[in-house]
Amino acid sequence: MNRYPYYLVLLCALSSPVLYIPRLLLQHRYHGAIAAVGLALLLGVLLSYLFSTSLKPFHELSIHEILEKHVAHSIRFLISFLLGLTWFAAGASVLITISYVIKRFMNPTMNIHVLIFCFLLAGCWAALRATMPILYNLELWLFISIPILLFIWIKEIRNETFSWDAVQIMSDYALKVPSWELIAASSFLFTGYISLLICNGSSWVKKSMHWIWFIPVIGIIVFTATFFIPIGIHGTQAVDKYVYIGVNTADSIQMKFGLIERGVFLYLLSYIILSLLFIVISWHVAMKWMSGALNNHSVVFKYILVGTVSISVFIYGYYSTEKQVMSLTFSWFTIRFIAEILLVAIMVRVKRRLGCE
Amino acid sequence: MNKGFLILIVIIILLLPGCGFKDIDKRFLVVAIGVDQGVEKKYNVTLKLIIPTTLTEPGKSNSQLVSMEADSISEALELMRSQVDKQLDLGHAKVTIFGKSLAQKDITKHIDWFIRRRGVQRIEYIAVAESTAKEILSISSKSERLAGNSLILSFGHEGTESSFIVSEYLYDFYERLLEKGRDPFMPVIKIKDNNYEINQIALFDKKKIKLILDPNQTRILNQLLYKQPDFEIRVIEEKLKFSLSVHKYHYRYQINRSQQGQPTIDFDVRIKGTAEESEEIFFHENWGEIEQVAEHFIENAYLDLLTNMQKMNLDPIGFGLRYMATRHEGDKEWADWKSLYPQVKFNMKVKVTLEGTGEIK
Numbered sequence: 018m019n020r021y022p023y024y025l026v027l028l029c030a031l032s033s034p035v036l037y038i039p040r041l042l043l044q045h046r047y048h049g050a051i052a053a054v055g056l057a058l059l060l061g062v063l064l065s066y067l068f069s070t071s072l073k074p075f076h077e078l079s080i081h082e083i084l085e086k087h088v089a090h091s092i093r094f095l096i097s098f099l100l101g102l103t104w105f106a107a108g109a110s111v112l113i114t115i116s117y118v119i120k121r122f123m124n125p126t127m128n129i130h131v132l133i134f135c136f137l138l139a140g141c142w143a144a145l146r147a148t149m150p151i152l153y154n155l156e157l158w159l160f161i162s163i164p165i166l167l168f169i170w171i172k173e174i175r176n177e178t179f180s181w182d183a184v185q186i187m188s189d190y191a192l193k194v195p196s197w198e199l200i201a202a203s204s205f206l207f208t209g210y211i212s213l214l215i216c217n218g219s220s221w222v223k224k225s226m227h228w229i230w231f232i233p234v235i236g237i238i239v240f241t242a243t244f245f246i247p248i249g250i251h252g253t254q255a256v257d258k259y260v261y262i263g264v265n266t267a268d269s270i271q272m273k274f275g276l277i278e279r280g281v282f283l284y285l286l287s288y289i290i291l292s293l294l295f296i297v298i299s300w301h302v303a304m305k306w307m308s309g310a311l312n313n314h315s316v317v318f319k320y321i322l323v324g325t326v327s328i329s330v331f332i333y334g335y336y337s338t339e340k341q342v343m344s345l346t347f348s349w350f351t352i353r354f355i356a357e358i359l360l361v362a363i364m365v366r367v368k369r370r371l372g373c374e
Numbered sequence: 375m376n377k378g379f380l381i382l383i384v385i386i387i388l389l390l391p392g393c394g395f396k397d398i399d400k401r402f403l404v405v406a407i408g409v410d411q412g413v414e415k416k417y418n419v420t421l422k423l424i425i426p427t428t429l430t431e432p433g434k435s436n437s438q439l440v441s442m443e444a445d446s447i448s449e450a451l452e453l454m455r456s457q458v459d460k461q462l463d464l465g466h467a468k469v470t471i472f473g474k475s476l477a478q479k480d481i482t483k484h485i486d487w488f489i490r491r492r493g494v495q496r497i498e499y500i501a502v503a504e505s506t507a508k509e510i511l512s513i514s515s516k517s518e519r520l521a522g523n524s525l526i527l528s529f530g531h532e533g534t535e536s537s538f539i540v541s542e543y544l545y546d547f548y549e550r551l552l553e554k555g556r557d558p559f560m561p562v563i564k565i566k567d568n569n570y571e572i573n574q575i576a577l578f579d580k581k582k583i584k585l586i587l588d589p590n591q592t593r594i595l596n597q598l599l600y601k602q603p604d605f606e607i608r609v610i611e612e613k614l615k616f617s618l619s620v621h622k623y624h625y626r627y628q629i630n631r632s633q634q635g636q637p638t639i640d641f642d643v644r645i646k647g648t649a650e651e652s653e654e655i656f657f658h659e660n661w662g663e664i665e666q667v668a669e670h671f672i673e674n675a676y677l678d679l680l681t682n683m684q685k686m687n688l689d690p691i692g693f694g695l696r697y698m699a700t701r702h703e704g705d706k707e708w709a710d711w712k713s714l715y716p717q718v719k720f721n722m723k724v725k726v727t728l729e730g731t732g733e734i735k
Contacts, residue, residue, distance in 0.1 A: 047705075121492055177600060178546045182555070182692060185699035189707075251545070252553035269545045271497040273530060279495060 022214065024155050025298075026232055029209030030239040031166070032295045034263040035111050035288060037346055039243040041202050043256050046187065046248070049195030054203045054240050056195065058233050061207025064361050065229050068211055071361075071368040080214070081309040087367045096363060097310035099356050100212050103349070104303035108296040109330040110346045112136050115292040117339055118261060122285060133334045137327045139293065144300035145319060151301055155294055162287035169284055170242045172270050179249045186253055187245070198347065201354035206236040208357055213302050260339075263288075300326070398426075402460040405437070405522035408507025409484060410473035412443040417476075417484075419443075419450035420508045421462070424521045437521030439512055447487040464493050469525045470500045470544065471507040471563065480581045482551060489548050496545040499529040502576050502583070504564040515569050528572060529561075537605035538573035538589055540596045551580060554708050555694030559595075562586060577688045585686050591679045597623060598676075598691050606650065609671045616652030618668060620645050621729070629697050637714050639693060640721045641676070648730040665726045673722040680720045687716065 033039065042050040075083050084093045116132045143151065173179065210232075247256050247266045259265045263284065270280030277283070304322055308314045337345075408420040420441035440457055444450035455462060476484055488494050503510045515524045527533030529541040540561050550558035562574040573589040575596075587595060593605060603623040609616055625643040632638070645668075683689065694715065698707045 125492060178543070178549075180556075180692070180695065182695040182699040183553070186695070189698075189702050189704050250549070252549040252556070254552035254554060255549045258552070265496065265545075268496040269543070271543075273532065279497065 021152050021156075022210065022228070023231060024152070024159055025210040025213045026235055027159055027163070028155060028291070028295060028298065029213070030206050030235050031163075031291055032111065033206055033239060034243050035114055035292050035295070036107075036205065036350075037114070037343055038202055038205060039247070040262055040343075041347060042199070042244055043247065043262060045195070045199055046244075046253075046256070047190050047193070049190070049193035050199060050203075050244070051187065051191040052193055053195035053199035054206070054237075054244075055191075056200050057203035057207055058236060060200070060204055061236065062229060062233055064208050064211065064357065065232055067365050068361050069229065071364040074368060074371055081305075083367065084309070084363070087370065088363060092363065094310050096356070096359055097306045099352075100360065101303045101306035101310060103353050103356050104212065104299040104306065105326050106345075106349055107353070108140065108299040108303065109326070109333065110342060110349065111292050111299075112140060112296050112330065113334045113337070113342050114346075115289060116334070117342075118264065118285070119289065121261075122264060122281065130331075130335060133331060136293070136296070137331060140296045140300060141323045141327050143293075143297040144304065145323060146301075148301065151297060155298065158290050158294055162290050165283055165287045166242075169267055169270065169280055169287075170246060172272070172280065173246050173250060173266060176250065176270065179246075180252065181249065183253050184245050184249045187248060198351055202347065202350040203240070204354055204357075205350060206240060207232055209353075211357055212306075212360060213298065396461055400460050401463040402438075402458055403463050403466045405466055405520075406469040406471065406511055406525065407467050408441075408471045408473070408503070408511045409447065409476060410503075410506045410508055411475040415443045416445045417443065417447055417450055418473075418508070419447055419454070420511050421454060422511045422522050423458070423462075424466075432517040432519050437514060439508075441508060447484070448491070465495070467495065468498050469522060469529070470498055471503050471510055472500070472560070473503050473506045473508075474562075474583075475506075477502045477560070477576065477578075477583050481578065482581060485544075485548065485551070488544055494544075496543070498544050499526070499541055500544050500547055500560055501525075501529075501542070501572070502560045502562050504562055509565060510563050510570070513565060513568055513570075524570060525563075528570065535604065536573075537593050537596055537602070540575050540592065540599065550690075551578075553695065555689065555696070555698055555711070556692040557689045559690050577683065577686075577690055579686075579688060584688055585683070587679070587682075590675070591682070594675060594679050595690065598625070601625070607645075607647075607668070607672060609668045611667050611671055614652075614664065614667045616664075616668075617650045618645075618647045618726070618728075619650040620647040622646040627693075627696075629693065629700065631714075636717055636719060638719045638721055641723065643672070643676070643722070643724045644727075645672070645724065646727045646729055649728065649732050652731075661728050665728050668726040668728075669724045672724045672726065676722050676724070677720055684716065684718065684720075689715065693718075 042053070045053075072080075072083075081097075084097070113133065116129055116136060120127050120129050120132060143154075243263060247259075247262050250266050250269050251259070251262075256262060264281055267284035268279060268281040272278055272280060300323065303326075304319050307322055308318060311318075403424045403426075404421050405424050406422040408422070410418040410420070412418040418441060420439060423438045423440060425436040425438055440454050442450045442453045442457065444453055451462070470488060472481070472484065488500075514521060518524045524533075528536075528539055531539070531541070540559070542558075542560050547558050547560065550556045557580070558578040560576050560578070561572050562576050564571045564574075573592060575587050575592045576583045577585045577587065596602070597605060601623060603620055605620055605623075607618045607620060609618060623643075623645055625641060627639055627641045630638050630640060694708070694711045697711045697714075701707050701710075703710070
């Protein structure tokens with residue numbers, strides 16, 4: 018039971034390429050991307066520590082009930098509504114992104130709207146299930162896709178044309194001052210899981226603080242794999258030119274004696290699995306936050322909520338272009354960061370009040 | 375629940391056929407693409423198409439060549455689609471050949487289609503033809519099982535593992551085209567007696583061919599680029615002529631910038647090998663002398679190649695990249711290197727270890 022927070026951390030970290038984080042960081046590689054990740058790491062560890070300690074006094078209560086008891090009604094409504102909207106937006110962004118990627122790399126004559134519709138159906142149905150089956154699924158699919166991703170990363174590093182010199186050049190730019198958007202975007206790697214803990218919140222809080230080490234380690238590994246490997250393979254100048262950097266880097270692997278020669282198909286396989294998982298979990302979590310906000314936990318309400326979201330996502334997917342999705346995702350990062358800090362601040366205040374009383 | 379589930383499955387199965395999938399006998403697999411300078415228009419694009427046969431015996435490879443002139447590569451492909459009866463499938467195109475006249479002008483314009491278009495493999499091999507790509511694509515060697523396979527086997531080092539053949543992938547070429555410290559290159563394919571002869575390399579600056587190396591220098595550059603052992607060195611000095619077959623090869627280099635200003639690049643090369651062919655080696659002779667002769671010769675050969683490339687301001691090995699990686703000055707490192715490279719002095723230290731004299735003494 019105690020291992021599910023680990024899976025949520027892994028999911029958030031591994032879903033970063035689908036949310037364009039590597040592309041954003043590579044665009045700003047000369048303007049403080051590495052420093053942004055360093056700062057985000059420190060912030061992430063701090064926020065996780067504060068959040069875990071603030072949940073300690075409460076046993077067997079979910080986050081909703083804690084908020085209901087100890088926080089003013091309006092604040093609770095605000096934070097839950099904000100987090101609900103944030104996670105709905107996350108799932109929607111990933112859905113549209115992955116549809117574009119599939120359309121481009123598998124069958125360009127596909128009708129994008131049919132693809133979005135199929136993903137919507139699958140995502141909605143799965144998000145309406147109970148929490149534990151979704152988490153069991155997460156565990157299973159993570160065990161399948163992580164070895165595939167590790168294989169791809171190791172094969173990319175052992176490529177003959179991988180240039181360690183290009184990676185070393187980046188060390189010159191490690192200490193530039195980053196902008197706030199960069200820090201907010203990279204903090205997703207380290208703190209994304211916090212608001213996902215709505216599923217049975219405090220019953221998962223560990224007794225010891227040792228599990229916090231897991232978060233920065235995974236975040237750093239995923240960051241180095243998605244930031245430095247493309248620089249090593251494509252050089253410091255050409256990384257900026259690719260629209261989908263992760264897929265094109267995987268395409269540079271040639272498995273001469275393998276079943277499939279081009280590595281891009283393995284990469285797409287794992288990322289489609291991970292994106293679907295992310296959509297399902299983020300919508301499930303968003304529904305829980307929204308039901309908590311409006312205090313209506315019935316099943317009909319969930320159906321209506323999911324239905325509204327699907328229709329709006331479909332309309333958005335109909336009228337938007339890749340560029341719009343990208344820029345909206347970037348602004349989403351800042352909003353999510355602020356919402357997360359607010360949540361942690363509220364929880365810390367709750368604990369302080371309890372401690373004083 | 376069960377009934378509803380069954381109805382759902384039936385509906386899904388009914389919706390399954392009708393996707394955009396064409397059977398294999400309605401596709402033409404393109405195995406190689408050749409781009410030449412057109413006579414009337416800008417490009418002359420040639421495609422080598424495989425005709426699938428039931429038996430794959432050596433020499434029975436069947437292929438068809440289609441070519442078309444147009445002002446852009448995508449337009450040429452569109453026009454060619456009207457010339458063939460099946461759908462052109464670019465997913466198998468493993469080799470791209472550029473005509474020499476195109477590569478001697480600006481190649482960044484011609485390579486754009488290959489990088490930009492989805493579906494073109496990033497891991498395809500690219501090369502320059504000695505004359506025109508169409509000529510190279512139209513011959514098929516006698517022992518080929520599948521059309522275009524001999525080029526793929528040669529470049530992929532799956533068939534022959536020659537130290538003269540330098541293979542270059544498309545993504546690596548594009549990287550070197552844009553990268554600040556490394557220069558691009560492509561192998562050169564010639565035709566000799568209805569066979570391919572690939573033993574030269576063409577070095578580019580960021581736009582066009584600047585230098586084509588002769589076979590010996592190509593071999594040395596291959597060693598420097600990929601550090602693969604199992605090649606031969608023919609040592610020719612007045613006292614001694616022999617061939618050394620190298621089993622172990624390793625080198626390191628450092629860029630040193632002394633205070634006097636002239637930078638030096640110090641190479642430290644270690645070679646271990648056995649003699650393969652000689653006129654004058656004896657088992658009981660002093661091997662130290664033989665090794666010294668070999669070292670002297672190899673040092674001269676390497677220095678020759680490196681100074682040649684330096685004179686033309688070409689840098690395929692990546693000295694500029696290494697300079698920028700080991701200095702910590704930020705953006706002005708590249709400007710510094712551009713002025714430093716013509717003045718660099720190369721220092722070679724080669725250590726040859728003769729492991730044996732072969733089967734006879």
